[in-house]
Amino acid sequence: MHHRHQAHRTDSARPHSDLRSPLGELEQVFLALAHRAEPLTFPAHLVCDEPDRAAWPVDRVRTHLAHPSTRAELREQTWRELVRRAQTLGEPWDMVAVAMTVPVLRRMLARLARPAHLERAEVEQEALAAVAVTLRSVDAGTGRLDRELFAAADRAVHRLVYAARRRTARETGQTAVHLNRLCSMPHLECGGSVDELTLLDRAVEARVVDVAEARLIARTRLDGEPMSRLAVERGVSVRQLYRYRHAAEQRLADHLRRHLREL
Structure with a gap:
C-alpha cells in the first residue's frame, strides 16, 4: 500500500x-x-x-x-x-x-x-x-x-x-508482493480479483484489525491523508498514532502471509 x-x-x-x-x-x-x-x-x-x-x-x-x-x-x-x-x-x-x-x-x-x-x-x-x-x-x-x-x-x-529500508526488503518485498498477488488472484468465495479495500474489509471480518485500524490504514496509506489530521480527530499524538498503525499493519502482514501459505 x-x-x-x-x-x-x-x-x-x-x-x-x-x-x-x-x-x-x-x-x-x-x-x-x-x-x-x-x-x-x-x-x-x-x-x-x-x-x-x-x-x-x-x-x-x-x-x-x-x-x-x-x-x-x-x-x-x-x-x-x-x-x-x-x-x-x-x-x-x-x-x-x-x-x-x-x-x-x-x-x-x-x-x-x-x-x-x-x-x-x-x-x-x-x-x-x-x-x-x-x-x-x-x-x-x-x-x-x-x-x-x-x-x-x-x-x-x-x-x-535504514530500518525502514530493511523492513521494506523484509516485509514490503514479501508482504506487498503477497498483497499484490492476493489482489490479483481469483478467489472462490468472490469469483474474481479483490482490491486493497476488500482485503481490509476481510481483515476486519476475520478480526485481524478492527474498523478503526482499517480506516486508519485506508485513509493514510490509500487516500494519502496526513497522520496529524487523524491524530487531532482521535485526540492522540502523531507518534502514538504511528505506533498504532504499525501494530495493525504488522498483524495484517502476518495474516496475509498465513493466507498465502494456505493457498
Whole structure:
C-alpha cells in the first residue's frame, strides 16, 4: 500500500499544509512566542557585536544565528546560553532551543533520500526527538553545541531510514508482493480479483484489525491523508498514532502471509 507524498513549501508565510508537519507545528509555536504582545527575547550581545542593543525577539536571534556573517565565537556563546536556559529553566526555553534548529533541519531533511513509504512527518518527528533528547543531556560547556544537536538528528533519521529500508526488503518485498498477488488472484468465495479495500474489509471480518485500524490504514496509506489530521480527530499524538498503525499493519502482514501459505 502506498500513500501520496505531498511536497512542502518553505517560504516565510507558512501555508496551512505546513501545519501538518511536526516542524511546521513547532515553527508556529515559536513564532507566536516571538510576535506576542510581550515577545520572548534573548540578550542581543550574545549573538551580535552591537552592545547597545539590550534584547532581540527569539526569531531575530535565530535569523542572526544562522547568518554566515555571524562570527563563530558569537554563535557558540549563543548556543551555550540557549542550552543552559533549556536545561535549567525548562519551558519555554527547551522548546525555543529545539526550534532554533528548524531551518537547518529543513535543509537536512530536504536532502535526505527516504523510502517513499516512510512519511515525512515521521522523519521530522524523529529528528526533533533526537534534538530534544540531546539538548537535555549534552554538556553546555561542549564546543560547537549546534553540531552536537544536528549530528544527533542526522544519526536518528538515518537509523530510521535504514530500518525502514530493511523492513521494506523484509516485509514490503514479501508482504506487498503477497498483497499484490492476493489482489490479483481469483478467489472462490468472490469469483474474481479483490482490491486493497476488500482485503481490509476481510481483515476486519476475520478480526485481524478492527474498523478503526482499517480506516486508519485506508485513509493514510490509500487516500494519502496526513497522520496529524487523524491524530487531532482521535485526540492522540502523531507518534502514538504511528505506533498504532504499525501494530495493525504488522498483524495484517502476518495474516496475509498465513493466507498465502494456505493457498
